[in-house]
Amino acid sequence: RELVVDLGARSYPIRIGPGLLTTVGEHLRERGVGPERTLFVVTDEHVGPLHLERVRRALEGAGYRVAHVTVPAGERAKSLAVYARVIEAMIRAELDRKSVVLALGGGVVGDLAGFAAATFMRGVDYVQLPTTILAHDSSVGGKTGINHPLGKNLIGAFHQPLLVLYDTDTLKTLPPREVRSGLAEVVKHAAIGERAFFDWLLAQVDAVAAGDADALGEALYRGCRVKAQVVARDERETSLRAILNFGHTVGHALEALDGYAGLTHGEAVAIGMVAAAALSERLGVAVEPVAEPIRALLERFGLPTQVPARFDPARVLEAMRRDKKRQDGKLVMVLLAAIGQPVVVRDVPEAAVRAVLEDCRQQGD
Ligand code: NAD
Ligand code: ZN
DSSP states (O other): OEEEEOOGGGOEEEEEETTGGGGHHHHHHHTTOOTTSOEEEEEETTHIIIIIHHHHHHHHHTTOOEEEEEEOSSGGGSSHHHHHHHHHHHHHTTOOTTOEEEEEESHHHHHHHHHHHHHGGGOOEEEEEEOSSTHHHHTSSOEEEEEETTEEEEEEEEOOOSEEEEEGGGGGGSOHHHHHHHHHHHHHHHHHHOHHHHHHHHHTHHHHHTTOHHHHHHHHHHHHHHHHHHHHHOTTOSSGGGGGGTTHHHHHHHHHHTTTSSSOHHHHHHHHHHHHHHHHHHTTOOSSOOHHHHHHHHHHTTOOOSBOTTSOHHHHHHHHHHOTTOBTTBOOEEEEEETTEEEEESOOOHHHHHHHHHHTBOSOO
């Protein structure tokens, strides 16, 4: 499966399917990367042992010189310290302006390696080789970056890749909790994308959840297509791209209150989408039921749909107020007029948010 992110001279293909990493060299050649250019693979300590050898063999077989660096797994790799280590490894590998960075891993490696590529010698080319389901989202669109101790993704750059090569065979080694987390973003793309995608996902939910290669490949293709279309129309998030934050205002608040160590990103976004959908109904923005269909779909993927009892709605609201996407002190949220019809609401009444958080909260404690 192939689609194109249409950005004029910076357009690039997204290719999705099993076994693509074994021919990565040919894909690079076809994108204009000659064998005289050194390749530098960035991967992490989980993905490296599982998939790096295959990539290296394919690239060396195609005549490239290949160097690599392995970073720690998980969000802590998106730090200034690890970024400095990646740059040091790039210098030691004697890369130059013509070298190409390959990000082999999930969203963490993609964001980190992409940012290293955006800044090394004022910018070198890079390629995304996503290995998580969540990375169908993060590998498309050119947002790269790392975290600062004072906040997530505060340091970054827009830098579009040359190519996204998504080998769905790598997903076979992904832990089940990471699979579910990534599927939350697929549901997000279906909910903001189009009704037909949402209905298709509902019909295919068991095959997708079971990791059926064809159904999962199709789900990722459709998810990437929604993201690619939004990015093509608003590359730098001046307006439309904001709809990609559906479920993320509440989701980010929950993650922050957990110190990024409790719920996974996808779990937090799943709960956030149900809350945003319920809010859409409460405020009369929705012209049809939206919360129940989304809740039902998430539940079938094994994702949480209620705010865990440990979160006090008042504290969630406080964390939402601190979100960097607030504008002029107003609460901005993505709501749904219908499935497939997102609307950005710029002055969401806090009392309604609070009521919805109470409604969506799990009993107990
Ligand atoms: P991740 O990269 O940390 O991967 C999750 C875990 O799975 C890690 O432990 C990783 O080592 C492991 N893993 C990855 N692939 C594997 C495989 N095939 N087999 C076995 N283990 C594997 O996390 P993620 O969920 O992919 O991405 C989250 C990051 O993405 C966050 O930092 C977030 O900010 C970022 N993000 C960026 C964008 C963007 O537009 N740039 C969008 C959404 C999210
Ligand atoms: Zn997300």
